[in-house]
Structure formats: structure tokens, C-alpha cells
Amino acid sequence: LKLDGHDFLKKIVQYSVHLPPIPTEDLARLLDEDLSKVIGSLSDDDSRRIGGTWFLIFRHYLRTPRDVRLFINAVTVAASRGFEHVDPVDLIIIELLRLYDPEVYWWIRENLSEVSD
């Protein structure tokens, strides 16, 4: 078949409605709720650190509720190993890069000795 999927759908759905954009505050709230369930309670220091990451990092990658859900699924798997040997906030940021900026993630893996102390 030499058909474009979108053209085909137009024959079935003849009136499309664009969903209203989700306010970033709502996405942040969704992420906050989901993360709390996965990683449990954080120390005051860690809560402060993660508080600043929405504006600096997460809002650049998580633009839809689906992005948030995908990310939370990844964090759930990573967190299942526990936080005995890692810092929870650092792990969350690394998971975000693995999922949404893989080239940066792989660069970190391969250049740990260059950027670590």
C-alpha cells in the first residue's frame, strides 16, 4: 500500500480537535507526585536540590504527560536497585538523560574520569 497514515486517518476522522496545551505547572505537579511514590521521602537537602531541577533541566525534556509517564517508568526500574550506592537526585537526572538525551548519557559513561573528582 502506498498510503500515508495521516491521510488515511483523515478519511475516518473528519474533524480533529487539538488538545489544549498542558500548563507546565501541572506537568511539574504530575512529576512531583509520581516521583514521590517511586523514591519515597528525601532529606531536606535533597528536596531542595530536586526543587531547582524542574526549571533548570526537566522542563526542557518533559513536555507532555506521556513524557512524564515514560520517565517515571524508567526511574522506577532504576530505583528498584535502591539508593545504597548512589545519590537519588543524581540517579534521577542520569535516567532523564538516558531516556531523552542519550548522546549526553553515553558521553558521561565514557568520560567519567574526565569529569569526576
Place this chain on the structure above:
Amino acid sequence: MADDKKLQTDLEKLLSRAKNSEGAKNALALLFPKVEQTLETYIPSDGLETAAQKLKRRISQIDFAQNYFRLDPDAASWGRSEIAEALKDPSKAFELLQQKLSHVQERERQRLEIIFFELLDNAFLAGKKLNGDWLEAIVERSPAFIGEDDKGRRTSFFEPDMQDRLRLIVLHGLQNVSVSDRFYLLKEVIKTANDVSLICDVVRSILSDTNPEGAKEKHRRIDLESNGEEIRSMLLIRVRNLANSGEIWSQVRPDHILWFWWGSNFADEVQSFLAEAMNTSTGLLKLLEITVGSVMSSAGNFERVNISTWSKIVDLNQLALRAKAIHVSSNNELERQTAERFLRALDRNNRDYDL
């Protein structure tokens, strides 16, 4: 400097290819202070010192960075709850350390040991108080850990040796206790320690030397007030007893003990003790060993005898003559090797590194 420039170029290239360069830049800067400095992002830092970053197992700490990419925990590392539990009780802590050391490969032993001592040091830096049990445990076990350095395992210019590491741990722990507790802790450990090498270094750091040619710098945050000289006198009694009985030569660092003795302004006593020691087989061989020091150099490591330092307490010409005699006439291979090593180090000093 060249490395910084290369890192900056690499990061700029990476960020130009990132899906979201702003987000990636901020993430890298938050994870790694080195990236934050290189890219000058001016992202507010969490202000954590390296010590605290280690306690939190941050990815920026090389000892823990690999944990973020592993499927199973690193056997040569310490989990948060594991170390927290261990730090409650010194005997448990050292028992666990030995247990863990026995389960890792030889090349990972040093790293595991160093991480343990760094975490212990961090706990003291964070305010943990040193008590008698901890001080006794550290001093008691110090010869074994310090002795490992004699096997030549130190590989970095900037890494402190084990004796220095343990000295700093004790000093950091002493910072958190009152002057009277400090006095009591030191008094007790001087009485009971089998090996006083570490204690000599600790006391020397706190009180500095009274010998005008010795070290002047006192530890600024640890004071023993009027009790300082009493501690020195008690330790000197132990040192003299060890010297009289010959046990000083079985201490892990006889040289550090001798320098404490000399630093307490008894140079003449040390000189006459060493002049006599040269007449005994054990004393002579130990002198040939302890006067040889390692020099780490980018052109290759080598050994030398620091003439300007050692000649303050020992007659190096006499020692060289004795060494030549052993080298020529001893039937014992080990003794001949010790003498040869000393003579080579003395000669190297004369040729390359005359101070």
C-alpha cells in the same frame, strides 16, 4: 590547563549535538562541579564539600561514579547503611573492613580500604566525636595499614600515605572533643598503645617541635592548653623505654618516633642512641632501611637518602662505612641487599638531589 581547554571543547561539541543543549548543560553542571566550573554556568552550587559529596555517593566522586551504570552493587565499595552501621562501633567497623577485604581481588583492596578511611574521616569532619574506643582501635590497627605502604602501593603524587591519612583522621576526631577529653584520650592511648608511631605524629602535629630547628606550625584547631607538655613528657618516657629495650625497631615507623624525640629538643639523646644502635645488628640494619626514602618523579620514581635531614641525628659517613662492610662480607643475602640499597640511595642523593 590544557586539559581544561580540551574538556571545554569536548563539552561544547557535545552540547551542540544534544537534543536540548540548555537542559543538557544544566544537567551536566548540576551533576559535576568540574563541568560547572569549565562551562561557567553559574548554576547555584549545593555548596557541598568533597567530603559531603562522598558521603552522599554523588556521581561526581570517582569512587562512586561507576555505581550509576552497574547492574549489581560494587563489592569494593561501601553502601550507605553498611557504613552507617559500621561507624557506630569501631570493632564492628574494622571487622567488617577485614571481611570485605577478604572478598575482593588484590587490586581492589587498596581502593576499598581508602574509601573506608575517607568515609570515617568524613564522619569526623562532619562532627563525630572521637572516643577512647575509636582512638584505641585506630592506633591498635595502624601498624597493619601503614605497613601496607611499605609494599610500595602508593601510586599518586597527591595521595596521602596511610600514616598521614590516619593522623588526619585522629586529628579531625580530636577537634570535636573538649580540651580535657583530648588530654584524657591521648594520655590513655600513650599508656596502652603497642605501637606509638602514629601517636608520635599526632602529638607532633598538635604541639609542634620545641627543637628550634624543628617544625613550628601547631594545629590551629586543637589545643591542649597547659596539658600539652605533660602529654609530650609521657610520650617521651614511652619512647625512651622503647629505645632502651630495643623495641623501637619493631615499631612500624621508627623514623617517625625518632623525629618526635629529636623535635622535643633531645637531639643529643637521639644521636647517642643511634651511634650505639649502629653497633648492634638489628639497629644497624634498621638504620640502613629507614634512612632510605622514596621520591616520586615524573621522570620515574627513585630512592634516596636525604643527607641534610638525616645528618642531624646520625653519622651518615659511619653508616656508609658499615653498609660497605656488610655489602662486602655478610653471608646473609637480605643484609647485603639492604646495604646495597642504602648505598645506591646515598649515591643517588649525592648525584641528583643534593639539598
